Amino acid sequence: MGLGTLMADGFLTTRLDEVINWARKNSLWPMPMGISCCAIEMMATASPRFDISRFGSEVMRFTPRQCDVMIVAGTVTYKMAPVVRKIYDQMPDPKWVISMGACASSGGMFRSYSVVQGIDQFMPVDVYVAGCPPRPENLLRALLELQGQVAKQQSIGNLLRGEKIIIPESGPAERVNTLT
């Protein structure tokens, strides 16, 4: 059957959100924030054996300006936290975060003065991945989970409703509705 009968008249009707989210979720470009051993598993995920490109996320960019999803893979120390946050702030909207592994999610085995006990203390997280380190399959599963979340988001609706992103002189960006 396929699209042949659907597009018999040369067009197809759908919701704009549907199309935009479909495009977004199938090409999530990761920002590889590899800061510990989890990064090795993240690299393995990109390798031919596990092949993250099956899900459209093979383009790991080392500049935050070109990324959609930040994969925080590793132990985040207090000294590193402002750096991670700054890179996150430099990513263009819309953006998502995967917290990969026990350390990034909760501090892991490093229950100590130097390690942040979970990156959600200073940045939003969409998907947490368990494991120390997680297997590549686990990360792929998290990516699929995130794709599911992206598919349900209101993308164009926010723009039509007049939502605007305000960047104050200090501190992170805020979403403000300009119509209300």
Next chain:
Amino acid sequence: MNQRILEKLNAYSADSILESSEFRGDLTVVVRKDDIVKVCRFLRDDQDLTFDLIVDLCGVDMYRPEGRFEVVYNLYSLKNKSYVRLKVRVDEDNPTVETVCFVWPGANWHERETFDMFGISFKGHPDLRRMYMPEEYEHFPLRKDYPLMGIPDAIPLPRK
């Protein structure tokens, strides 16, 4: 070998040696604080001993009223293939030791680390900045009276 090291040290400056002990073939010498550079220089320059490598330099918090901290110097002689361990006791109210980074340049970063973790300052050190913790940090994490989880809000996190 250990016997020879001790004899040589005693012949050089017996006043500087406070005590010495041996455990499973490892010689440990406690040196008077003010003489540490002198003793180190002697151990390095002596034709027979030639302790030309500083393997490690670290601090210990013994958490006792007298001589609370210890600075430990692990030396190695490439020629004789032998180790010696020097210790210096440092008081809490004046935690200062003379630097040995002009004897072995390798001690530079070890001393910075010891300063960062214990707050023991090394007199004459050319660049005594913190090694791991942020520069404006006020505490010394490896001291025994420092809580394991740190002092809350001592290092600010970015705003969420």
